[in-house]
Every structure is written in C-alpha cells, then in structure tokens.
Amino acid sequence: MLPDVIVVGAGIVGAAVAEALAVAGCRVRVLESAWPGSGSTGAAMGHLLVLDDSEAQWRLTRLSRDLWDARADQWGAALEWESCGTVWVAADGEELELARRRGAWFAERGVASELLDQVALRAAEPNLAAGLAGGLRVPGDSVIYPPAAVRLLLEGAVRHGATIAAGTPVKRAGGGWVELTNGDRLPAGAVIIAAGLATPELLATPVEGLALIPKKGHLAITDRYPGWLRHQLVELSYLKSAHGSAPSSVAFNVQPRATGQILIGSSRQLDTLDPTVEPATLSRMLARAATYLPRLETLTILRTWVGFRPATPDNLPLIGPVPGQPRLWLATGHEGIGVATALGTAALIRASVLGEAPPLDPTPYAVDRVVGWMAHA
Amino acid sequence: MTELSADVVVVGAGPAGLAAAVAAAEAGAHVILTDEQPAPGGQIWRQPWDAQPPAPSRELWRRAEHRGVRLLPETAVFGVQEARCLRAASPGGAVTIRAGAIVLATGALERMLPFPGWTLPGVFAAGGIQALAKSGLEVAGKRIVVAGSGPLLLAVAAFLKRQGAVVLGIFEQAEAMAVARFAGSLLLHPGKLRQAAALLGELTGIPGHHSAWPVRAEGTGWLERLTVRVGDQEQSFELDFLACSFGLVPVTGLAELLGCRVESGAVVVDRQQRTTVPAVFAAGEATGIGGVDSAVIEGAIAGAAAAGSMDPAPSLDRRRNREQAFARRLALAFRLRPELKALCEADTIVCRCEDVRFGALIRYGDAREARLATRCGMGPCQGRMCGPALNFLRGWPLPRPALPLIPVTARALVTDATDRTASATFFRES
Amino acid sequence: MPEMVRLVVDGLELQVPAGITVAAALLNRRLVARRSVGGEPRAPLCGMGSCFECRATVDGRPHTRTCMVRVRNGLDVRTDD
Ligand SMILES: Cc1cc2nc3c(=O)[nH]c(=O)nc-3n(C[C@H](O)[C@H](O)[C@H](O)COP(=O)(O)OP(=O)(O)OC[C@H]3O[C@@H](n4cnc5c(N)ncnc54)[C@H](O)[C@@H]3O)c2cc1C
Ligand SMILES: Cc1cc2nc3c(=O)[nH]c(=O)nc-3n(C[C@H](O)[C@H](O)[C@H](O)COP(=O)(O)OP(=O)(O)OC[C@H]3O[C@@H](n4cnc5c(N)ncnc54)[C@H](O)[C@@H]3O)c2cc1C
Ligand code: FES
Numbered sequence: 001m002l003p004d005v006i007v008v009g010a011g012i013v014g015a016a017v018a019e020a021l022a023v024a025g026c027r028v029r030v031l032e033s034a035w036p037g038s039g040s041t042g043a044a045m046g047h048l049l050v051l052d053d054s055e056a057q058w059r060l061t062r063l064s065r066d067l068w069d070a071r072a073d074q075w076g077a078a079l080e081w082e083s084c085g086t087v088w089v090a091a092d093g094e095e096l097e098l099a100r101r102r103g104a105w106f107a108e109r110g111v112a113s114e115l116l117d118q119v120a121l122r123a124a125e126p127n128l129a130a131g132l133a134g135g136l137r138v139p140g141d142s143v144i145y146p147p148a149a150v151r152l153l154l155e156g157a158v159r160h161g162a163t164i165a166a167g168t169p170v171k172r173a174g175g176g177w178v179e180l181t182n183g184d185r186l187p188a189g190a191v192i193i194a195a196g197l198a199t200p201e202l203l204a205t206p207v208e209g210l211a212l213i214p215k216k217g218h219l220a221i222t223d224r225y226p227g228w229l230r231h232q233l234v235e236l237s238y239l240k241s242a243h244g245s246a247p248s249s250v251a252f253n254v255q256p257r258a259t260g261q262i263l264i265g266s267s268r269q270l271d272t273l274d275p276t277v278e279p280a281t282l283s284r285m286l287a288r289a290a291t292y293l294p295r296l297e298t299l300t301i302l303r304t305w306v307g308f309r310p311a312t313p314d315n316l317p318l319i320g321p322v323p324g325q326p327r328l329w330l331a332t333g334h335e336g337i338g339v340a341t342a343l344g345t346a347a348l349i350r351a352s353v354l355g356e357a358p359p360l361d362p363t364p365y366a367v368d369r370v371v372g373w374m375a376h377a
Numbered sequence: 378m379t380e381l382s383a384d385v386v387v388v389g390a391g392p393a394g395l396a397a398a399v400a401a402a403e404a405g406a407h408v409i410l411t412d413e414q415p416a417p418g419g420q421i422w423r424q425p426w427d428a429q430p431p432a433p434s435r436e437l438w439r440r441a442e443h444r445g446v447r448l449l450p451e452t453a454v455f456g457v458q459e460a461r462c463l464r465a466a467s468p469g470g471a472v473t474i475r476a477g478a479i480v481l482a483t484g485a486l487e488r489m490l491p492f493p494g495w496t497l498p499g500v501f502a503a504g505g506i507q508a509l510a511k512s513g514l515e516v517a518g519k520r521i522v523v524a525g526s527g528p529l530l531l532a533v534a535a536f537l538k539r540q541g542a543v544v545l546g547i548f549e550q551a552e553a554m555a556v557a558r559f560a561g562s563l564l565l566h567p568g569k570l571r572q573a574a575a576l577l578g579e580l581t582g583i584p585g586h587h588s589a590w591p592v593r594a595e596g597t598g599w600l601e602r603l604t605v606r607v608g609d610q611e612q613s614f615e616l617d618f619l620a621c622s623f624g625l626v627p628v629t630g631l632a633e634l635l636g637c638r639v640e641s642g643a644v645v646v647d648r649q650q651r652t653t654v655p656a657v658f659a660a661g662e663a664t665g666i667g668g669v670d671s672a673v674i675e676g677a678i679a680g681a682a683a684a685g686s687m688d689p690a691p692s693l694d695r696r697r698n699r700e701q702a703f704a705r706r707l708a709l710a711f712r713l714r715p716e717l718k719a720l721c722e723a724d725t726i727v728c729r730c731e732d733v734r735f736g737a738l739i740r741y742g743d744a745r746e747a748r749l750a751t752r753c754g755m756g757p758c759q760g761r762m763c764g765p766a767l768n769f770l771r772g773w774p775l776p777r778p779a780l781p782l783i784p785v786t787a788r789a790l791v792t793d794a795t796d797r798t799a800s801a802t803f804f805r806e807s
Numbered sequence: 808m809p810e811m812v813r814l815v816v817d818g819l820e821l822q823v824p825a826g827i828t829v830a831a832a833l834l835n836r837r838l839v840a841r842r843s844v845g846g847e848p849r850a851p852l853c854g855m856g857s858c859f860e861c862r863a864t865v866d867g868r869p870h871t872r873t874c875m876v877r878v879r880n881g882l883d884v885r886t887d888d
C-alpha cells in the first residue's frame with residue numbers, strides 16, 4: 001500500500017517532491033508556513049544547468065536537467081522558459097584552459113558544449129568587454145521563472161489529489177507525524193521535510209551534526225532591453241565564490257529573462273541573516289558585472305532584493321531518510337542550485353519512499369553523512 | 378563622483394521642504410535642498426513653463442537663497458547608504474549626500490483607481506493634467522471631465538477653466554452631506570473659508586455632482602467617451618480629456634528605507650516633527666494629507682528642530698494642532714465608498730507597467746505571492762500606481778520600498794567606496 | 808510668441824515652443840508615448856514622474872520619462888519604448 005505523505009514546505013523542492021509522490025499515487029498533503037515560493041525560491045534566479053564540481057553534483061544536475069527538459073514542451077511558455085544556454089566566461093588563458101577541460105569532461109559524459117575563443121565569445125555576446133580570453137558555451141542549459149515552476153508543480157500535485165495548506169506552520173516533526181503550531185498532530189506514512197533553512201529546527205529528535213548555513217545573495221533586475229543579452233553568463237571562477245568560505249564574495253552571473261530584462265547576480269555572505277539589501281555589497285556586485293559587461297552600467301535597475309541559500313558544509317544537498325527515524329525524510333540544503341536540481345531530488349525521494357530503484361546512487365546525498373560534520377566544525 | 382555634505386539636508390522642495398530649508402538656514406544651519414523636479418515648488422506651487430512661480434513659493438525661495446540654501450534640482454534621492462547618508466541621481470551622475478540631520482518633505486501621490494478604459498490615452502490623474510498643462514499641454518477649448526475625490530478636484534477644475542478648458546462637470550464620489558459638513562467646518566479656518574469661497578465663485582457654471590464616479594472610458598486608441606454614474610443614473614459624455622484621481626497618498630519610501638516608523642500610510646512624527654529615527658525629521662504630506670497650510674507650518678517646525686532649536690514656537694504648535702484637526706475632518710469627509718471596489722472588472726488592467734489584469738490577481742491570498750506570480754507592481758513605477766489601488770481594492774499592504782527608490786542606472790548604484798581598480802585588474806592579459 | 812524649437816519624433820519634425828516638456832509636445836499632437844507590454848497605446852498619466860507611462864527613447868536613451876525632459880533643438884524622440 002502507498003503511504004499517505006506530508007510534505008513540509010512549498011518551495012521548489014517541496015513542490016517537486018509533492019508532485020512526484022502525488023503522481024505516483026500517494027495521498028499528499030503540503031503544509032506551508034507562509035505561501036508557496038515564499039522562501040529562497042521566490043528570491044532565486046532560475047538557472048537550470050549542469051555542474052562538474054563533483055561527480056555527485058554532476059549526476060544530480062544532469063538528471064535534473066533532463067527531467068526539466070522533458071517538461072519544456074508542455075510548460076515552456078508558462079515557465080517563461082528560455083533556451084539560452086550558459087556561457088562560462090574565461091577572463092584569461094588560465095581560465096580558458098579550465099573551460100577547455102570542463103568541455104572535455106562534459107563531452108566524455110555526453111553533454112554538448114562548445115569552446116569559444118576571443119572572437120567567438122564577442123560574437124556570441126557583443127556586449128562583453130574586449131580582451132576576455134573566451135569561454136565555454138553549454139547550449140543545453142536554460143532559464144525559467146522559479147515562482148512559476150512552483151505553481152505548475154503544485155497544480156500538478158493537486159490534479160493528482162494533493163492538498164496544499166498555505167499559512168500552516170509546522171512546529172516540529174518526527175517519524176510519521178508532524179505537529180502544527182496550533183497544536184494539531186497529524187500522522188502520516190511518510191513525512192518529508194523540505195523547509196529550506198528552517199529544516200533542522202523542525203526535527204523533534206535532532207540529528208546530530210545537522211546544520212544548514214544561510215548564504216545571503218543579492219540580485220538586481222533591469223528594465224526591458226530585448227536582445228541585449230543572449231546567454232546566461234557566468235565567470236569561470238564562479239565556483240570559487242560559490243563554495244569558498246570567504247565571509248563575503250561577489251561573482252559575475254547575469255541572466256536574460258523572457259521579458260527582455262536582465263537579472264544580475266551574484267553575491268554570497270556567510271555571516272548574516274539581515275534581510276535588507278546592503279548598498280556596499282550591491283555596489284561590489286554591480287561593479288564586478290560591469291567589468292565583464294561595461295555597458296551594463298548604463299542600463300536602468302528597477303529593483304534589488306536578497307535571498308538566503310540553504311547550504312551544507314560539503315556543498316551537496318541532504319536527500320533521503322533520517323537514520324533511526326523511520327517514516328521521516330529530508331530534502332534540503334541545495335545552496336545555489338535548488339531550482340536546477342529540484343526534479344532530480346524529487347525522483348530520489350520518490351524512489352526512497354516507495355522502495356523503488358533509485359534513478360542514481362543516493363549515497364552522496366544521504367543524511368547519515370552529517371555525523372561527520374560536527375568533527376569538521 | 379561627488380560627495381556633498383550639509384548640516385541639514387531637506388528632501389523635497391514643495392511647501393514643506395521650502396519652509397524647512399528656510400527655517401533651518403535662518404537658524405544658522407548650512408542647508409542642502411534636493412528635488413527630483415527641475416524647479417522648487419512641489420505640487421501646488423509647480424511653476425508654469427511660461428510664467429513665474431507662484432508668489433508664496435517665490436517668497437520662500439528668496440529667503441532660502443538669501444541664507445545660502447543650496448538647491449539641487451533634478452536630483453532624486455534613491456537610496457540610503459548608511460545612517461544620515463543619502464544617495465541621489467542627478468543629471469551629472471550619482472551623488473552621495475551626508476547630513477547632520479535629514480528633513481523628509483517628500484509629499485504625496487495621487488491615488489488612481491482602475492476602471493474599464495482608464496488606461497486610454499487622454500485619461501489623466503487630476504493633479505497630473507494640471508502638472509502637464511503647466512509644462513505645456515494645451516487644454517484651451519478642450520472638453521474635460523473632472524472626477525474622483527477630494528478638494529484637489531475643485532482646484533484642478535478651476536485651474537483648467539482659467540486655462541480656457543470647457544469643464545463639463547465635476548464628479549465627486551463622496552456624499553453631498555459629508556462634503557457639506559466638511560465645508561461647514563471651514564468656519565473654523567477663516568483663511569481656508571475665503572479660499573474655498575473664491576474657488577466656488579470661479580467654478581460657477583460648472584455642474585458639480587456628489588455620490589458620482591466614472592464607470593467606463595471608451596475610444597479607439599484615444600479617449601472619446603466617458604460614462605459616469607450619478608446616484609442611480611448613468612450619463613455619457615463625448616470628451617477630450619478625463620482628469621481623475623481618488624485622493625492623495627503620502628510618499629513614505631525614503632522614510633521606510635531610513636527605518637522610520639510608518640503607520641496608516643504616513644510617517645510617524647512627534648511635536649517637533651521628529652521621526653522614530655534620530656536626526657531624521659518629516660513634514661508635509663509625507664506625514665499625512667493636510668494641505669499646503671499645514672505643510673508650511675510643519676516644514677518650519679521641522680527645519681528649526683533639525684537645525685537644533687528645541688521646542689517649536691508655541692504659535693506654530695497651536696496652528697499645527699488646528700491644521701491636524703482639519704486634516705482629520707478632510708479624511709473623514711472624502712473617505713472612499715466601498716462601491717468603488719466594484720468598478721474594477723476581471724479584465725481591467727490594474728498594473729499598467731506589466732499589464733496585469735484584476736482577474737489574474739484575485740486568486741492569490743497574499744499580496745507578495747500575487748506580485749511574484751504576476752509581476753504586478755514590479756515594473757518601472759515600482760507599484761506607485763497599482764499599490765494604492767490594491768490597498769483599497771484588496772486591503773493589500775503597499776509594496777515594501779527597496780533600493781533604488783526610483784529606477785536608476787547600474788552606475789548610480791556603484792558607490793564611490795567600491796574599489797573598481799581591484800576588479801578591473803582582474804583581466805590579466807592572455 | 809514663444810521661441811520655437813525643432814523636435815524629431817519617430818523621424819517626423821515638429822516645431823514646438825521652447826520650455827515645454829517632451830510629454831506635453833507629444834500629447835499636443837495626439838502622439839502616444841509608448842506601447843504597453845500587451846501592445847496598448849499609452850500616454851502620460853501623472854505628469855510628475857511617478858507613473859512611467861510617458862516613457863520613450865530620448866536621444867537614444869530608452870525608458871526616459873518624457874514628462875521630466877524639456878524639449879531642446881534637435882532632440883530625437885522615439886515612441887518604440
Ligand atoms: C540570490 C539567489 C539566486 C539563486 N539562483 C539560483 C539559480 O539560478 N538556480 C538554482 O537552481 N537555484 C538558485 N538559487 C538557490 C535556490 O533558491 C534554492 O536552492 C532553492 O530555492 C531551495 O528551495 P527549497 O524548496 O529547499 O527552499 P525554500 O524555497 O526556502 O522553501 C522552503 C519552504 O518551507 C517553508 N517553511 C519554512 N518553515 C516552515 C514550517 N515551520 N512549516 C511549514 N513550512 C515551512 C518556507 O516558507 C518555504 O516556502 C538561488 C538562491 C539565491 C538566494
Ligand atoms: C499632483 C498633485 C497636485 C496637487 N495640486 C494641488 C493644488 O493644485 N492645490 C492644492 O491645494 N493642493 C494640491 N495638491 C496637494 C499638495 O500635495 C499639497 O497642498 C502641498 O503641495 C503639499 O506640500 P508638500 O511639501 O508636503 O509636498 P509636495 O508639494 O508634494 O512636494 C514634495 C516634493 O518632494 C519631491 N520628492 C519626493 N520624493 C523625492 C525624492 N526621493 N528625491 C527628491 N525629491 C523628492 C517631489 O518632487 C516634490 O517636489 C496636489 C498634490 C498632488 C500630488
Ligand atoms: S507622466 Fe507619469 S511619469 Fe511621466
């Protein structure tokens with residue numbers, strides 16, 4: 001018999017998990033403290049990409065990108081889908097060598113990419129600064145609008161019988177039950193906590209070593225300039241910023257939106273929970289972007305905002321059952337790629353909850369690895 | 378890039394800001410006065426393109442200049458860099474302005490309510506058509522309907538008539554009784570009573586209606602025809618322009634960014650016009666809709682206090698209290714009636730920047746959820762138009778202001794302190 | 808008679824009084840400032856820089872609020888915003 005499922009949290013991860021289990025035939029209830037997409041997801045860029053940072057990250061991003069692609073035809077317009085691809089921009093010869101190696105690595109694993117020299121790079125993105133060495137174009141990457149993805153996933157879940165309770169904060173949860181802040185206790189055959197950064201504090205029985213690190217990020221969006229930018233552009237040294245432990249860093253990461261707007265990122269700050277836009281960080285981020293795209297400085301910025309990425313110490317998400325607590329799963333800790341990897345995460349959770357064969361080896365994402373984190377800290 | 382500083386920085390050069398700048402300068406402070414507009418005067422004293430500024434504005438500006446107040450025209454404050462340090466966009470680029478004290482005199486906006494056809498060219502805000510006429514829009518001979526709510530409608534109708542327009546009628550949504558009671562209370566304000574009498578004299582011959590509002594504007598490409606509801610009846614007009622707004626909304630974005638408390642849409646101030654943030658004062662319509670007299674009084678108190686004077690002069694204090702009682706009666710008399718919520722239909726555009734229709738919004742319970750899903754309020758006007766409308770229609774809070782308060786170039790958001798050379802050397806030669 | 812200046816709107820030359828705003832100049836010829844994202848014609852609404860309905864491309868600068876810009880000789884305005 002299929003278990004009744006409670007999903008805690010309706011960000012992109014919770015929405016994807018709810019849909020996958022509802023489609024599989026489970027009776028799914030989603031409990032969301034605020035409204036769907038109100039957490040990290042509502043603040044995110046929607047870059048869908050493959051990453052070669054580690055084998056485990058590669059497999060999850062690759063699986064997820066294929067799963068997103070399978071939805072493109074049906075959902076493309078509603079997701080504001082842009083098949084723009086990524087260009088990893090190399091500032092110098094050293095970075096171009098990195099780009100070449102990344103391209104070779106992708107090729108071995110059957111993902112298309114194209115090395116761009118200085119001239120080809122400028123042809124691909126005429127607004128880039130002269131003097132950049134080149135880049136690696138990954139045509140299969142895309143861009144979506146994350147709030148739209150949450151909505152479509154939840155609509156899909158509801159069509160398969162799921163119910164969504166917004167404005168319903170969970171106080172704590174354990175194996176096979178959750179307790180709401182109003183005192184109601186709800187039983188379930190499977191509880192999946194996908195509450196983003198709030199996940200650790202919801203566990204009635206704490207998991208030793210479990211910690212999530214909020215990584216604050218700033219974004220700025222321009223007015224509409226159709227055609228100004230063609231690809232998602234990311235500096236090759238981006239992963240240094242993404243995974244570094246510097247308290248504050250900025251990296252060049254810009255995205256063309258279906259509206260013709262340009263979304264400009266990104267920053268990472270480790271030591272803050274301040275929900276306001278910091279002028280100094282924003283300034284550094286925009287200055288960084290303008291070294292790559294000098295004319296960006298003349299574009300009009302309409303809005304800026306911040307979000308917090310739920311990060312783990314080893315840069316991999318937590319996806320799987322909680323050891324010693326039957327009927328309890330976690331799906332969180334996706335840092336800056338939770339949108340990109342939501343569908344792969346949902347596939348892993350589905351397999352684990354239903355006892356099916358997993359689409360890929362789940363070990364690298366398993367929750368039991370957190371035991372070691374205390375020692376590191 | 379430039380950095381400026383002054384003892385007192387006044388944001389907004391309308392009646393409140395001009396009065397504040399004069400009071401602060403006369404108390405010995407070095408004052409900078411900024412305004413987004415090209416000339417001082419604010420809304421009511423906006424200078425016509427082909428004439429002198431109005432006398433009271435000229436007089437205050439003369440005193441300000443005499444005391445060395447530095448005016449920064451076309452300079453819009455768009456952000457707060459740190460406590461008492463503002464960022465502004467000006468024609469020459471962004472400037473940083475450091476202040477010993479800040480006076481916020483940012484005024485008010487008109488509240489627009491969506492109804493079918495309100496996006497047609499030829500439909501203006503009431504104060505909007507006045508501002509445009511003062512900047513060269515030809516209104517002479519044009520058939521114009523004035524509609525919506527508030528005393529501003531009368532001022533605008535009289536202005537348009539003086540400019541030679543054919544004002545077809547004034548349609549005020551408030552009930553005749555409420556407005557009559559309000560008019561009666563003007564007996565307590567002899568000065569305002571005289572002004573009101575003069576205004577009504579000017580409006581002789583223009584049909585005025587109460588409990589009346591526009592229901593539909595039509596035309597192919599431009600406004601051609603307007604239907605209004607008067608009581609139970611509908612009337613239609615062929616016309617050139619509609620001037621329509623439903624009261625004023627304080628401009629509080631900068632106050633919020635500075636961390637000042639805002640309640641019921643207005644900046645909270647004490648008797649010295651102090652906000653809840655040290656060394657930040659506020660005056661005029663930003664602290665509540667009270668009209669020009671109260672703006673000038675509050676400005677004078679705020680300016681003196683910002684320059685270090687302790688208590689407001691007792692005479693100013695008394696006058697301000699009287700003006701605040703007037704403001705409360707004004708708000709009560711011109712309260713928006715609930716029937717106006719029905720004007721907006723499912724396919725009526727609410728957000729003009731992103732063309733979001735009312736029907737697309739009503740399925741969301743939470744304002745932020747609706748905005749994120751539909752992009753309502755996320756265009757260049759940043760919710761200045763749809764925000765107050767949805768506040769009335771749905772009870773949704775106004776969008777939270779963020780940097781930049783008005784759209785500015787990316788360059789303006791790069792502050793002087795950011796080390797550009799550090800990122801520039803990033804490109805090693807290959 | 809006020810002094811006149813030459814304004815170019817979508818390639819069309821207009822003589823308009825010096826000192827008025829571009830928004831007023833467009834309105835006086837019943838020219839719309841822009842098309843909305845859904846394709847509707849739009850013209851100035853607020854006259855004070857708040858509504859952004861008067862946007863046009865002015866001297867090559869897209870998204871310029873024409874109610875905030877005074878006409879100048881030879882100013883180039885495109886209503887393709
Ligand atoms: C600036 C920035 C840019 C980004 N760009 C990208 C990108 O381009 N591509 C990409 O893939 N990712 C990107 N990310 C990362 C992405 O946003 C996250 O990885 C992802 O949104 C995480 O989703 P989630 O569902 O785990 O968390 P969330 O979206 O935070 O969802 C958690 C949900 O749980 C709810 N919740 C919390 N507590 C409770 C409770 N007690 N009871 C019930 N519900 C609760 C919250 O309200 C929330 O809705 C970016 C992030 C930032 C900040
Ligand atoms: C469009 C309009 C027309 C009006 N017409 C009349 C009228 O004809 N008769 C009448 O009795 N009342 C009128 N009023 C009411 C009027 O607001 C008050 O009577 C009076 O002008 C209020 O003075 P104030 O100084 O508080 O604000 P305002 O006169 O509104 O002045 C505020 C000033 O602050 C500036 N400003 C705001 N934010 C910033 C920023 N971030 N950076 C730089 N500058 C900024 C604005 O450009 C403006 O000049 C009108 C109101 C509006 C909105
Ligand atoms: S008319 Fe509203 S911004 Fe110009």
